[in-house]
Amino acid sequence: xxxxxxxxxxxxxxxxxxxxxxxxxxxxxxxxxxxxxxxxxxxxxxxxxxxxxxxxxxxxxxxxxxxxxxxxxxxxxxxxxxxxxxxxxxxxxxxxxxxxxxxxxxxxxxxxxxxxxxxxxxxxxxxxxxxxxxxxxxxxxxxxxxxxxxxxxxxxxxxxxxxxxxxxxxxxxxxxxxxxxxxxxxxxxxxxxxxxxxxxxxxxxxxxxxxxxxxxxxxxxxxxxxxxxxxxxxxxxxxxxxxxxxxxxxxxxxxxxxxxxxxxxxxxxxxxxxxxxxxxxxxxxxxxxxxxxxxxxxxxxxxxxxxxxxxxxxxxxxxxxxxxxxxxxxxxxxxxxxxxxxxxxxxxxxxxxxxxxxxxxxxxxxxxxxxxxxxxxxxxxxxxxxxxxxxxxxxxxxxxxxxxxxxxxxxxxxxxxxxxxxxxxxx
Amino acid sequence: xxxxxxxxxxxxxxxxxxxxxxxxxxxxxxxxxxxxxxxxxxxxxxxxxxxxxxxxxxxxxxxxxxxxxxxxxxxxxxxxxxxxxxxxxxxxxxxxxxxxxxxxxxxxxxxxxxxxxxxxxxxxxxxxxxxxxxxxxxxxxxxxxxxxxxxxxxxxxxxxxxxxxxxxxxxxxxxxxxxxxxxxxxxxxxxxxxxxxxxxxxxxxxxxxxxxxxxxxxxxxxxxxxxxxxxxxxxxxxxxxxxxxxxxxxxxxxxxxxxxxxxxxxxxxxxxxxxxxxxxxxxxxxxxxxxxxxxxxxxxxxxxxxxxxxxxxxxxxxxxxxxxxxxxxxxxxxxxxxxxxxxxxxxxxxxxxxxxxxxxxxxxxxxxxxxxxxxxxxxxxxxxxxxxxxxxxxxxxxxxxxxxxxxxxxxxxxxxxxxxxxxxxxxxxxxxxxxxxxxxxxxxxxxxxxxxxxxxxxxxxxxx
Numbered sequence: 001x002x003x004x005x006x007x008x009x010x011x012x013x014x015x016x017x018x019x020x021x022x023x024x025x026x027x028x029x030x031x032x033x034x035x036x037x038x039x040x041x042x043x044x045x046x047x048x049x050x051x052x053x054x055x056x057x058x059x060x061x062x063x064x065x066x067x068x069x070x071x072x073x074x075x076x077x078x079x080x081x082x083x084x085x086x087x088x089x090x091x092x093x094x095x096x097x098x099x100x101x102x103x104x105x106x107x108x109x110x111x112x113x114x115x116x117x118x119x120x121x122x123x124x125x126x127x128x129x130x131x132x133x134x135x136x137x138x139x140x141x142x143x144x145x146x147x148x149x150x151x152x153x154x155x156x157x158x159x160x161x162x163x164x165x166x167x168x169x170x171x172x173x174x175x176x177x178x179x180x181x182x183x184x185x186x187x188x189x190x191x192x193x194x195x196x197x198x199x200x201x202x203x204x205x206x207x208x209x210x211x212x213x214x215x216x217x218x219x220x221x222x223x224x225x226x227x228x229x230x231x232x233x234x235x236x237x238x239x240x241x242x243x244x245x246x247x248x249x250x251x252x253x254x255x256x257x258x259x260x261x262x263x264x265x266x267x268x269x270x271x272x273x274x275x276x277x278x279x280x281x282x283x284x285x286x287x288x289x290x291x292x293x294x295x296x297x298x299x300x301x302x303x304x305x306x307x308x309x310x311x312x313x314x315x316x317x318x319x320x321x322x323x324x325x326x327x328x329x330x331x332x333x334x335x336x337x338x339x340x341x342x343x344x345x346x347x348x349x350x351x352x353x354x355x356x357x358x359x360x361x362x363x364x365x366x367x368x369x370x371x372x373x374x375x376x377x378x379x380x381x382x383x384x385x386x387x388x389x390x391x392x393x394x395x396x397x398x399x400x401x402x403x404x405x406x407x408x409x410x411x412x413x414x415x416x417x418x419x420x421x422x423x424x425x426x427x
Numbered sequence: 428x429x430x431x432x433x434x435x436x437x438x439x440x441x442x443x444x445x446x447x448x449x450x451x452x453x454x455x456x457x458x459x460x461x462x463x464x465x466x467x468x469x470x471x472x473x474x475x476x477x478x479x480x481x482x483x484x485x486x487x488x489x490x491x492x493x494x495x496x497x498x499x500x501x502x503x504x505x506x507x508x509x510x511x512x513x514x515x516x517x518x519x520x521x522x523x524x525x526x527x528x529x530x531x532x533x534x535x536x537x538x539x540x541x542x543x544x545x546x547x548x549x550x551x552x553x554x555x556x557x558x559x560x561x562x563x564x565x566x567x568x569x570x571x572x573x574x575x576x577x578x579x580x581x582x583x584x585x586x587x588x589x590x591x592x593x594x595x596x597x598x599x600x601x602x603x604x605x606x607x608x609x610x611x612x613x614x615x616x617x618x619x620x621x622x623x624x625x626x627x628x629x630x631x632x633x634x635x636x637x638x639x640x641x642x643x644x645x646x647x648x649x650x651x652x653x654x655x656x657x658x659x660x661x662x663x664x665x666x667x668x669x670x671x672x673x674x675x676x677x678x679x680x681x682x683x684x685x686x687x688x689x690x691x692x693x694x695x696x697x698x699x700x701x702x703x704x705x706x707x708x709x710x711x712x713x714x715x716x717x718x719x720x721x722x723x724x725x726x727x728x729x730x731x732x733x734x735x736x737x738x739x740x741x742x743x744x745x746x747x748x749x750x751x752x753x754x755x756x757x758x759x760x761x762x763x764x765x766x767x768x769x770x771x772x773x774x775x776x777x778x779x780x781x782x783x784x785x786x787x788x789x790x791x792x793x794x795x796x797x798x799x800x801x802x803x804x805x806x807x808x809x810x811x812x813x814x815x816x817x818x819x820x821x822x823x824x825x826x827x828x829x830x831x832x833x834x835x836x837x838x839x840x841x842x843x844x845x846x847x848x849x850x851x852x853x854x855x856x857x858x859x860x861x862x863x864x865x866x867x868x869x870x871x872x873x874x875x876x877x878x879x880x881x882x883x884x885x886x887x888x889x890x891x
Contacts, residue, residue: 396810
């Protein structure tokens, strides 16, 4: 597994360089000036500037030192935010979201289904999204491993993979696994069935891990006769969960199930990164904060199923005030195009500050994805993933004018056709 | 002057309001219980000091609006309006006041929990031709979804069956507050959807299809036959009425009773389906013609014209290539939702900008949430359309006056004008902005309790 990730990264670096040279858009020095810079971490800078070097933010402030030859983008007094991060998406997977043939499929790699040409990537980009976590669906108690993408529409497949992003796996709970397998008269058809299936898989993974640990010990001790156990991709993935090498993202609605998942994580010694949907988080926000579990939730969706009946639009702010990291996510090809409006609802429902609301679609989802040291705010050293808005972004009216990823403009609303710079129609 | 004794209304944040919620919640619950008994507005209410968005005669800063007997009795600048003695005067300084919003297609009262079938009465899929389904007869006035919607200023809505059939039944026009379904159903059978989007096909064409109609030609033939049958049915009844009248005349003339009995005509067998189509065939009521792309749109329109139906258009989310044709029809359009995904080769804003494109061509547009749980978000869509070129005043009209006109209730609803029903919203800002908080809603001059299932859950868990 580790080997696999390393190989991918190498490919990404090589191909980026090659692409840059041949197409003539290697990273230039860029200065964006005359913007209201919403940094997310250290307030707003009115009439601020950003200096971008090699795709990274090299300086930010009222004035920045930049070389004379730098390309200047005049933001015309408009708002500038970090790129939006969608921490729960299923776009660009065609119909390959759920391997719903078994409730335990941790060895499914979403990257293998990733369709980098999907127009949904472009439409989200035009809405200011620069990074997405593409997750397995919720049919299975333990689904597949996610892929993290940057919305560089028009770039190659490998260029769109977020380099060195940590691994995430999707767990689920509640109605969906129940319905999928219950409707086939299979296990699980109840919530106790759900958790039994999950526990059984984790127990098997413990055994598998022990076998490999003992083999590795023998090798270390110089035992040349030791024969390796048979590799099993499914159990290997789960062993990595138990070893803390994969972040656990759990689709979950009811608060009682959240407590059960927390107990299960303690039983097996792994950490839960985030509860997704988490519409009842407000009922157990203290416990979530105590266990450092974030939520990726909807702004105001409710009532579409029984387990969404107690959803309230104050969930985000109430959980936030108890110390939970809150992200607003889309889970939708539609809503991912206007997550800024969804975040603005946190201002309305419960009085989040502008910065708190903005954090829900930038830095907090970046933490959930595990890339908060690289994206999610306008800070020196971070990737220059930026959005220039034509109006106030936390409103019905703000629309992205330009979207930059790694310092390159990938979307420019003023351009004819699709407004893309790297993708040409008909190609 | 008084201020309403409501923590949400008086602008306290959730946090500040905590600790006081318990007694207040009780008051609100009691208020709800009592107000369901009281049908009429008890005493005049005057809102003073707000910014009035009248829709018909501009914006009045520092205005006064008076509600009396369930109707608006005065609107104007604070200096020019006389507040009747005995009126409850509420200071709304800093607030924006606008007419109750109208959602032109919802499923309110037809569903509770989408995934739980027993809570759904959305569409009768046993046949495509179901004009005798009356949403009014399924409308669940006590639905928990209705208070959630009206808390955000939606005071009126069209309740339509789901679009699974070409003729799924008849709409109702409702008011979102009242003591029972009868009071809330302002108009039964207000209009009839005719859906022609391809989604109505049964097992979708091809050699494997087993059920008619599986193609668009099947859908169209079936519709045409239904309207022809209705024409026949009308003729038969007209003939019967004529014969009956003749017989009555003959009866007067002739005295022979034996002969009289023989000439008494028999009435045709009643057919509820065909009967339901008659007001639409006669142009007395509006057909809501739904199509998405240019081809379906033109097929549907020619079908409607063939039978001289009076219609408005619905959706047309992918009709961008034929907008001049749309304008030439001179009918209003329920547009979108603008959140509909563009076609593969279209620019990202092809549907976002559709309202502006239609408006430019002189088409009257209205918006709909096409939803039940998300009706409260109706104004967001209007606001978002302005970001893509729709003038602000038109966006507001599209969820107020235009909608009232389309549904034939402009005499009563859609603007802050004297004589209209006092459906009035008080909010802390721009009605079309997603972060604006509605502080109080009045429906027919009654102060709507600003609580719902979600507020109660919020307050319950805020205490913990």
